[in-house]
Amino acid sequence: MVGGGIAGASAAYFAAHSGWAVTLLDAGEGRASDVPAALLNPVRGQSGHVEPRSLAGLRCTWALIAELEAAGHPVAHGRTGVRRPVPDEKTRRKWQARLPAELPHVWRDPAGLPSGWHSVLDLPEGGWVGGGALVAALVAASGARVVRGRATQVWAGGARLEGGDTLGAERVLCCGGSFGAALSGTAGGLHRAGSLLLLNKAPARPLSFGAYLSPARSGGVLGATFETPAQGHAAALAPGLPLRSLAWLLDKGTALSDLRGVNVTGRWTGVRLSPLRCGPDDSGVWHLSGLGSKGFLLGPLLAREVVGEMTLLS
Template sequence: MHGREIVSRCRNGSMNLSFDTIIAGSGLAGASAAFVLSENERVLVLDARQPGSGASGVPLGLVSPLMARRARPVWRMEEAVRSFHYVLEESKASSRFSACGVRKPARSSEQAIEFKDAAMKWPHHGSWFEPEPATERWPHLFSKYGVLDVMSGGIVHMPDYCQALIRAARERGAASKSACSIEAWEDRGDHISAKLSTNEELTARRLLLCLGEGYTEFPELHALHLHPIKGQWIRLTSPDDLKNSVAVSSRSFLAMDDEGIVVGSSYEHVYSDLEPTEAVITMLHKEACLLVPSLEGSTVIDAGAGVRVTVPEVRLPMLGPLPGRKNVWVFTGLGAKGLLMAPLLARELPKFFAKPSAIPREISVNLHS
């Protein structure tokens, strides 16, 4: 246990709560929440493993405000980008982000039209390159139909970033605990009690569940109708001719650091475990070679998988008190956009705690349960 001592007792009949908020889970959601809330609250953040496990344990991720096949802006794009940079800088985690931009090569002439359109609509985020100038600029990239350069994007070391957020939260006075799971909770009207795997029972004003895939362990959370999607990634050796940062987002993504190139990912709606499979490893390697042909000779040096928790149909995060509860909250459903959605919503938590009706309807829990 770091930071504050944990003491929870009744004095003169009134409960002395050790924490304002206990946060369970320190992936992108929990770590961002811990950092923001610890500015003005007494926070305990715990994780079944360590900060930046779960989906946030994928070694590298892309920040790309213009996303997916049509390069549509993420939800509340401008605020999301601002919040990402704000949290990154305030937590002194800037070195975990490489502001190298993200390249989106078009895969067809139809997609090229969509991408050009996106560059016209959001010129401070995206810039369109016809095939010839694109090849000149990024000779390693297959760019038959042209490339959308998402200048405001870049690469994040996701586990390092989560760890930096937790470190910064502790500097603000938060307590943190690794290898400690939440096992049960009770909402007692004006506070909660949380039972931990260490046999401790702690009290706080509220509990914030940021469990990622860990939600599946709790029948109460099944009522939220979340949908988990397994995503596998591989790490490839990088050929010597790739001097510049490679950050590519297409059907797959490629992100490069000193240790090689991370390629992701599969979208598996049905799966039995989180082991990487040969078939997907081969598929990702092939896909990487299509995007960057000089990867033909590269070797797979690592592989893994994580689970993106999604909110079906809405495809936005989910945040708010659980149905029928006042003090047990959930912050999840970050899907494939955790890097932009986590800081955006974490920054709004103090406001939402004070006034739950301020939670935008499209992300509120009631809509889905």
């Protein structure tokens, strides 16, 4: 596995459980999966779009967390449900039309929220997870040999590292995310930065519209991926957190909850990549990257499937 974010760590876990001896090569840089709290939210953005495989992805991630915890690898998470307030009747109708019958949901009054919301879509199967905690648990539980280093070239039977060493393998799966886009042939993809403000407290259940407010392992977060997309990891990171972005984020957060008395204790910034790349290329190298804002919703499910396909070739 080249890349040890949620894609590579999930793949390492499933491959090890299928009997492979796994080496995980990771540069230790630019990992979007270290997001302090990621939502598991099947109803996307402000459009209310529901990915066809969201429910399967959601259940796969929860099952994985339960399996890791049962095996003694704790993962900070909350299977609390996710609340999605909508501003007006038109948005509610649009979302309602997109909700598949099999996705458990309840519409409620916006009781307890700041004024201005029409109603709240309650998604009881959603929740949040500490990104770094889940990745660390997956790597530990996989028993993979972890090699720190940056691949400069990959081929079907191995990888070359910065400095010239090579690693051999029967199969190679590239999961480099935004930082490793050149390796997965998605250098021309869209790299989008976003930031989370770390908070000393947060509502007990995540709330999301525009931005999200979520509990985290300690305190909470207010975050979103909102900067203008750039063509490259470094270009996306360049602005850091401009003041206008801070103002935008605080404005979205204040609309979701009364933030008086809440302190900002830090900041985390990451870059996500899209579009999705999943499967083998012409040279026989496998890829799983470009998970966009759904890394924790769909990453483990797709990793399990890719590893299954790689294993079938044996």
